Amino acid sequence: MTPRFALPARILHWLMAALILAMLLIGAGMLSTTTARYPELLAWHRPIGLGILILALIRLAVRLMHRPPPLPADLPPLQVAAAKGSHYLLYALMIAMPLIGWAMQSAGGYPVTIWKGFVLFPILPHDIVVYGLLRAAHGLLAYAFFLLILGHIGAALFHALVRRDGVFESMAG
Template structure:
């Protein structure tokens, strides 16, 4: 389980960084500009090339589905920790205040 968690976290980081780069590279190979907010354009990172564009499109498309599958598995694993194992792993990431022993701070009306 530790190995699966570590590998999936590396894969999540790789896809979080890689997907936008693939999108940018794909548009560069299409000779299509990437416009940020306010009329600021990113420079092309690849020369125009139909074959590169096809390759990058396929990579961007299929890796996106792998990314979505991984996110679903990741959320399922987080819920497994929270609802089945009750081991404090979910609380380490969830945006709720926790005590040193891993239990949640329950707010009352007086607070």
């Protein structure tokens, strides 16, 4: 039997996969429109972002406590490096994106409303220039995140359909 990721790691992976993909689509969708979809999607963007931040921190702890299954011994060094590097980036982005969102809304002088009546405290002082830079970073990193996820899915399917080496099953099985 193929070695698999620990059960908490697998649950967190698939739950967060759904949330992060939803989040990227919500972000792209809300910026595309001036209809009532705009405030509706924006109202979802903040609580889901906070949820992803909390889950990502739990996941980081799970990752540090449970060693993931080893990569196949015959995987070329370049693919090993790509696998390791992309996973560092994925972890960095799933923690950084919600933090940047929270920080930029703080710097923009906006109330960080998770839902009506529940407002998070600001984590940066009001500074419109800082807001402008963080907001630009939030958008650019979102595109980078989406491309990284496409690469991640492509690699997972490559393991599943072409190499058939058990890497896909270690998370999906």
